Amino acid sequence: MAFFARNKAAKRSGPSSHVSFLKYADYRWLKIAAGFSALTILIYALIDVEPRHSGNSWYGYTLGTIGAILILWLALLGWRKRSIKPGQWTLKSWVSAHVWLGVSLIVVATLHCAFQFGWNVHTLAYVLMMIVILSGIYGICAYTILPKQLSSNRGDMTQVEMLDNLRSIDRQLHDATQPLSTELANIIGASLNDDPFAGSILARLKNQYPSCPTQYAFETVGAASRSRATDNVDDIVRAAQLLSRKVTALSNIRRHLQLKAQLEIWLYFHVPVTFALIAALTAHVVSVFFYW
Ligand code: HEM
Secondary structure: OHHHHHHHHHHHHOHHHHHHHHHHHHHHHHHHHHHHHHHHHHHHHHOOOOOOOOOOOHHHHHHHHHHHHHHHHHHOHHHHHHOOOOOOOOHHHHHHHHHHHHHHHHHHHHHHOOOOOOOOHHHHHHHHHHHHHHHHHHHHHHHHHHHHHHHHHHOOOOHHHHHHHHHHHHHHHHHHHOOOOHHHHHHHHHHHOOOOOOOOHHHHHHOOOOOOHHHHHHHHHHHHHHHOOOOOHHHHHHHHHHHHHHHHHHHHHHHHHHHHHHHHOOHHHHHHHHHHHHHHHHHHHHHHHHOO
């Protein structure tokens, strides 16, 4: 029960609560990972033989075995996250160990291959591992920075309230369009039909929508309201004011979607590339023993 209560509280407080796992048990896993990395570097420096060791020396095999086991263990986090297991190895300590030991893999794998890279399956496994690690580091930075920006952009509103506000402006805009000319009504109609969730993932990440019908309607109706060349100018001014409110509401929603996309995008690399890494790692290990 206490576990569920903790889990609920963590969900309420959002991704920023993730960040505390970095400091878990007074940085226990940072200290272990740093100590282990320092030891491997020291041993590497002390084995002063010519030619320098490579992946198939005793040192290379030792680090290779440690690295492969570590990768498989790191990949098990997906399973651990989904299984509820209170006890000494809490999810927080798993994630803390995952992050710090994951970073130490850079040292382990680089010294395992002794800086020997080429166009082969061994380097492919190394590159995929680096993609997973770098995406993880990005994820940590995103969890640290973005939740604060998300809540300051949202103000007191939830995502549902932001969308309700947009729909309410749309309803008023729909009514305000009735007395306008067909040309202006069509331009505003395109904005009313515009889905705030539409657009490519790139547009969402960059928060750039160059052919936004709402922005176009705002500029065109705004210009018409300033020209005062027609007799229903009050109706045009009213529509322009509503469009101005819509532009603001839409830009808040789009900023919200941008921050959420930035917060989630790394997992789309981290998890699938983990599977590719395990496949490349298997090919790497099999080929090493096949040609032995
Ligand atoms: C080769 C090394 C690594 C592998 C194979 C790996 C694999 C995984 C897998 C399979 C998950 C579970 C994702 C899910 O099911 O939701 C995960 C989550 C995660 N990984 Fe990694 N990872 C590695 C390295 C790293 C590194 C170096 C970092 C950070 C510096 C990191 C940060 C994270 C974080 C923050 C999560 C999400 C934890 C959560 O949602 O609570 N990973 N990783």
